[in-house]
Amino acid sequence: MNITTALETRKSIRAYLDKPVPREEIEGILAKALRSPSATNIQPWNIYVVTGEVLEKIKKDNLELFQEGIRPTIEEPELTGPFKERRRELAIDLFNLLGIKREDKEKRKDWTARGHKYFDAPAALILTTSNYAAGGTWSLLGIGALLQSICLAALESELGTCVSEQGVSYHEVLRKYLSIPAEEDIVISIALGYPDPDHPANKLTSKREPIDKVAHWFGFE
Numbered sequence: 001m002n003i004t005t006a007l008e009t010r011k012s013i014r015a016y017l018d019k020p021v022p023r024e025e026i027e028g029i030l031a032k033a034l035r036s037p038s039a040t041n042i043q044p045w046n047i048y049v050v051t052g053e054v055l056e057k058i059k060k061d062n063l064e065l066f067q068e069g070i071r072p073t074i075e076e077p078e079l080t081g082p083f084k085e086r087r088r089e090l091a092i093d094l095f096n097l098l099g100i101k102r103e104d105k106e107k108r109k110d111w112t113a114r115g116h117k118y119f120d121a122p123a124a125l126i127l128t129t130s131n132y133a134a135g136g137t138w139s140l141l142g143i144g145a146l147l148q149s150i151c152l153a154a155l156e157s158e159l160g161t162c163v164s165e166q167g168v169s170y171h172e173v174l175r176k177y178l179s180i181p182a183e184e185d186i187v188i189s190i191a192l193g194y195p196d197p198d199h200p201a202n203k204l205t206s207k208r209e210p211i212d213k214v215a216h217w218f219g220f221e
């Protein structure tokens with residue numbers, strides 16, 4: 001797969017086939033993705049690769065906390081302006097595809113619950129960073145680069161991904177089952193598995209602003 005195809009076809013996959021992902025496939029993806037850049041090569045990442053019974057336990061506990069109405073360890077940021085509008089558009093497009101009406105709070109909640117169990121993916125990656133305070137922005141930028149590399153490399157194995165904040169909502173659950181030490185900060189998760197081609201959520205192609213709205217050009221005239 002060439003780079004253009006990978007960049008154009010990667011999208012968030014929110015429904016998966018019930019088919020395990022072999023460890024070797026994930027090792028192959030990580031071997032490539034770990035070539036991602038990081039400031040002064042600090043390689044600020046730790047990756048917890050989870051499947052099977054451990055993942056099932058995490059999904060169950062996450063779901064229980066969500067159903068009990070427990071707030072996430074780190075609250076979502078309050079979005080304003082165009083960020084708020086773009087998030088709203090995403091939700092509208094997704095719920096339209098799923099046939100869930102705005103006023104149907106129960107179904108919307110059920111959908112949100114799926115995020116807490118990695119959209120039923122057979123595998124999940126939990127990304128943490130050590131010494132976050134020391135690494136600061138550099139750590140997060142490095143993990144951002146790694147995220148995209150993992151999502152692109154996965155395509156070559158016909159695997160789908162969804163980067164998910166929801167998957168790291170409850171730090172205590174992840175620390176418990178994955179023995180994540182206190183000196184590591186939990187940053188983000190990636191759901192990983194073979195995409196369910198028939199699920200409506202996977203038909204979504206999210207919108208993007210046109211180039212000229214986000215790029216500012218100088219010196220070309």
Ligand SMILES: Cc1cc2nc3c(=O)[nH]c(=O)nc-3n(C[C@H](O)[C@H](O)[C@H](O)COP(=O)(O)O)c2cc1C
Nearest residue numbers: 010011012014090115162163164165166167188206
């Ligand atoms: C840092 C980050 C956190 C995300 N968290 C979630 C999430 O919790 N739930 C979800 O359904 N999608 C999540 N996503 C996926 C985004 O919604 C998605 O990338 C965006 O809408 C663009 O769509 P695309 O990935 O299909 O191109 C997350 C993406 C990123 C980069």
